[in-house]
Amino acid sequence: MGETLKGRAWVFSDDVDTDLIYHNKYLAETDPRKMPQYSFEYYPGKENFAKEIKPGDFVVAGKNFGCGSSREHAVYCLKEAGVPVILAETCSRIYYRNAVNNGYPVLFVKGLSDAIKAGKIKDGDSLEVELANGSIKDVTSGETFRGDAVSDLERDIMAAGGLIPYLKSKKKAGERDG
Amino acid sequence: MGKTMVMKIMERAAHKEVHAGERVWCDIDRSTARDFGGANCALQFDEITENRGRVWNPDKIAFTFDLQAPSHSEKVANNQKIIREFAKRQGITRVYDINHGIGQHVMLEDGIVKPGDVILGTDSHMNLLGAVAAFATGVGNTDIAASWLNGTNWFRVPETMKIEINGEFPRGVSMRDLLTKIVGDLGAGGLDFLAAEFCGDAIERSTLAERITLCSMVTEMSGKIGLILPNGPVLEWLADRAGGEVRERVAAIKPDDDAPYISVLKYDVSKLEPMASCPDAPDNVKPVREIAGVKIDQVHIGSCTNGRYEDIAAAYDVLERGGFRTAPGVRVIITPATTEVMKRCAREGMIEKFLDAGIVFTNPTCSLCTAEHYGALPGGDVGCSTTNRNFIGKVGKGSHTYLLSPMTAMATAVRGVITDPREIVCK
Numbered sequence: 001m002g003e004t005l006k007g008r009a010w011v012f013s014d015d016v017d018t019d020l021i022y023h024n025k026y027l028a029e030t031d032p033r034k035m036p037q038y039s040f041e042y043y044p045g046k047e048n049f050a051k052e053i054k055p056g057d058f059v060v061a062g063k064n065f066g067c068g069s070s071r072e073h074a075v076y077c078l079k080e081a082g083v084p085v086i087l088a089e090t091c092s093r094i095y096y097r098n099a100v101n102n103g104y105p106v107l108f109v110k111g112l113s114d115a116i117k118a119g120k121i122k123d124g125d126s127l128e129v130e131l132a133n134g135s136i137k138d139v140t141s142g143e144t145f146r147g148d149a150v151s152d153l154e155r156d157i158m159a160a161g162g163l164i165p166y167l168k169s170k171k172k173a174g175e176r177d178g
Numbered sequence: 179m180g181k182t183m184v185m186k187i188m189e190r191a192a193h194k195e196v197h198a199g200e201r202v203w204c205d206i207d208r209s210t211a212r213d214f215g216g217a218n219c220a221l222q223f224d225e226i227t228e229n230r231g232r233v234w235n236p237d238k239i240a241f242t243f244d245l246q247a248p249s250h251s252e253k254v255a256n257n258q259k260i261i262r263e264f265a266k267r268q269g270i271t272r273v274y275d276i277n278h279g280i281g282q283h284v285m286l287e288d289g290i291v292k293p294g295d296v297i298l299g300t301d302s303h304m305n306l307l308g309a310v311a312a313f314a315t316g317v318g319n320t321d322i323a324a325s326w327l328n329g330t331n332w333f334r335v336p337e338t339m340k341i342e343i344n345g346e347f348p349r350g351v352s353m354r355d356l357l358t359k360i361v362g363d364l365g366a367g368g369l370d371f372l373a374a375e376f377c378g379d380a381i382e383r384s385t386l387a388e389r390i391t392l393c394s395m396v397t398e399m400s401g402k403i404g405l406i407l408p409n410g411p412v413l414e415w416l417a418d419r420a421g422g423e424v425r426e427r428v429a430a431i432k433p434d435d436d437a438p439y440i441s442v443l444k445y446d447v448s449k450l451e452p453m454a455s456c457p458d459a460p461d462n463v464k465p466v467r468e469i470a471g472v473k474i475d476q477v478h479i480g481s482c483t484n485g486r487y488e489d490i491a492a493a494y495d496v497l498e499r500g501g502f503r504t505a506p507g508v509r510v511i512i513t514p515a516t517t518e519v520m521k522r523c524a525r526e527g528m529i530e531k532f533l534d535a536g537i538v539f540t541n542p543t544c545s546l547c548t549a550e551h552y553g554a555l556p557g558g559d560v561g562c563s564t565t566n567r568n569f570i571g572k573v574g575k576g577s578h579t580y581l582l583s584p585m586t587a588m589a590t591a592v593r594g595v596i597t598d599p600r601e602i603v604c605k
Binding site for chain 2: 014015017019020023024025027028029030042043044063064067068069070071072075090092093094097098101102151152153154157162163164167168
């Protein structure tokens with residue numbers, strides 16, 4: 001079995017847009033290490049996320065997480081803060097792509113949106129996540145969830161650490177593209 | 179089984195047969211970046227190639243300065259400088275600097291977008307180029323920097339939803355209202371990972387500006403691309419700008435009659451009324467009549483969704499019928515999409531009339547699509563805008579925005595409260 005990640009849950013709704021994750025006000029920033037301080041500044045009730053997030057905490061969301069802009073800042077700001085994986089029922093496609101391209105894991109979790117609405121997974125709950133098999137346990141509530149496997153290509157890109165290292169390793173191996 | 183339009187486009191770019199759901203590597207025809215994101219791409223490319231890398235093909239790269247043009251801060255000014263210097267070093271000549279306008283529109287006018295092209299850009303509304311059947315998609319800086327290495331990138335072949343639109347728009351009702359209706363019906367995630375094909379007699383008669391409006395808002399449903407096969411005057415315009423080759427391109431990507439669609443939606447616009455996206459989400463949709471009378475502090479007309487000549491002309495018509503006066507206490511800002519659009523507005527005498535009516539007419543830029551550019555709203559203010567997003571605090575913390583058509587926006591400017599434009603144009 002793979003490693004078990006343990007941390008607290010930060011719970012979000014459906015359709016969290018990129019302005020709520022990382023507001024357009026800070027787009028001129030080019031250094032990913034400086035981005036976590038702005039995370040969720042505009043999300044009502046989560047204004048203190050940037051101050052209170054601890055490395056290892058999880059972002060837990062409903063459907064269509066990261067809709068809106070193509071800004072990669074919205075991935076960097078969570079990755080650099082030490083959030084090990086995004087748990088969402090679904091991600092918006094650009095956000096998902098940006099995560100994969102940075103070797104940043106996302107688990108698509110069926111039923112998560114309804115579970116959030118029903119209070120079965122709440123802010124501050126202790127979670128245990130096994131990335132290798134997608135199993136998620138809310139230790140506080142006792143609920144369990146399962147994340148879907150991604151396609152072979154996305155798994156390979158993530159395993160390489162992102163799109164750039166993936167392309168470089170392919171080039172070394174003398175292969176074209178994928 | 180036949181092929182959808184996006185499948186045919188991807189097959190050309192991937193040099194192989196493709197199937198919905200699979201991942202393929204496609205050759206990139208254009209890989210572009212804006213003043214926002216562009217500096218990140220340039221810095222990242224230099225980092226991964228240890229400052230020794232050459233981009234795969236400088237002729238296929240373009241930079242567009244639109245989000246914050248002219249720059250409003252030292253940070254933005256410096257990012258723009260990073261781009262200019264990178265372009266010079268790499269021999270990239272297509273740098274559409276601060277005097278051009280919104281990137282996708284500028285590239286269209288400059289004739290560097292063809293049906294069937296695969297285009298990447300650091301703008302989530304790149305996909306408005308689906309208005310001429312280019313497969314264009316917004317991506318992050320890693321995707322752009324990676325594509326500059328060898329001119330390819332990975333894609334999931336999307337399933338397609340077909341949206342058939344028929345009928346004549348009633349007076350005072352426009353393509354924007356239809357789009358708002360569709361966004362409300364499908365929701366913010368309604369097209370996640372999907373392509374859309376728009377067809378029907380209302381589409382066949384539509385102008386390029388209307389097609390751009392329609393395709394740009396696919397992003398607000400998390401869609402990958404909305405595609406319209408060029409025909410009629412749009413195809414003529416395109417051939418004039420991008421060359422006669424576009425006709426063969428169009429023939430090559432026409433969807434098959436037996437193409438697979440995951441669903442088919444039908445709309446009859448002859449029964450449509452003016453629609454609005456209410457605070458604080460594009461898919462929070464109501465008919466304008468239900469919110470009529472809401473007091474507005476600021477009206478903005480422009481953006482990649484509704485900043486073309488036809489959009490501004492529609493607003494002008496409402497202003498003229500309203501007596502060329504805006505309501506006291508309402509700030510009104512008009513931002514054309516490109517310099518070409520602005521010149522036409524100037525040539526036709528529209529700008530002077532707008533200025534006389536107390537309206538601010540700005541240079542072409544994305545303006546209100548970022549809180550840090552001009553037109554930002556203070557907390558407590560209520561704005562209305564023809565832009566495409568009204569997320570919480572999008573243009574200023576504590577402010578709220580209604581998204582409206584250019585006609586409804588100008589009717590609101592004339593009266594000072596949200597107004598159904600039919601009250602003015604149907605008199």
